[in-house]
Amino acid sequence: MSGRKxxxxxxxxxxxxxxxxxxHGALCPYCGKRAKVRTTRPWDGPARVRYHVCxxxxxxxxQYGKPIKSIETEAVSAN
Numbered sequence: 418m419s420g421r422k423x424x425x426x427x428x429x430x431x432x433x434x435x436x437x438x439x440x441h442g443a444l445c446p447y448c449g450k451r452a453k454v455r456t457t458r459p460w461d462g463p464a465r466v467r468y469h470v471c472x473x474x475x476x477x478x479x480q481y482g483k484p485i486k487s488i489e490t491e492a493v494s495a496n
Contacts, residue, residue, distance in 0.1 A: 427477045434466075434486040443469050443487035448476040452485050463491040 430446035437443045445452045452469035459465070467487045471479040478485060 424477065424481070428481075428483055431478055431483045431485045434488050437465075437467055437487035437489040439489075443467065443485065445469075445471040445473065445476055445478060445485060447471070447478050448473050450476065452487075455484060460491075465489045465491075 427447045433446070435443050435446050441451070442454070443452050444450065448471060450471060450473040452471045454467055455470050456468040457465065458467065465488070467489065468484040469487055470482070470484060473479050
């Protein structure tokens with residue numbers, strides 16, 4: 418895979434979004450390390466969007482400073 422395709426794939430993974438859990442946070446879709454929260458948006462119905470940055474200096478997304486989108490969904494109890 419060419420360098421441009423690798424970068425494009427990494428950027429697309431960051432924009433597509435990852436799952437967020439209160440226990441594990443969000444993991445970088447490129448390197449798999451835990452990403453740090455940069456911005457938290459307000460709840461919009463049962464979902465909340467956060468943007469993270471990867472703290473792994475070897476990661477392509479960290480090197481480019483690309484924010485990673487995460488989506489947290491509200492747990493619904495089955496009563």
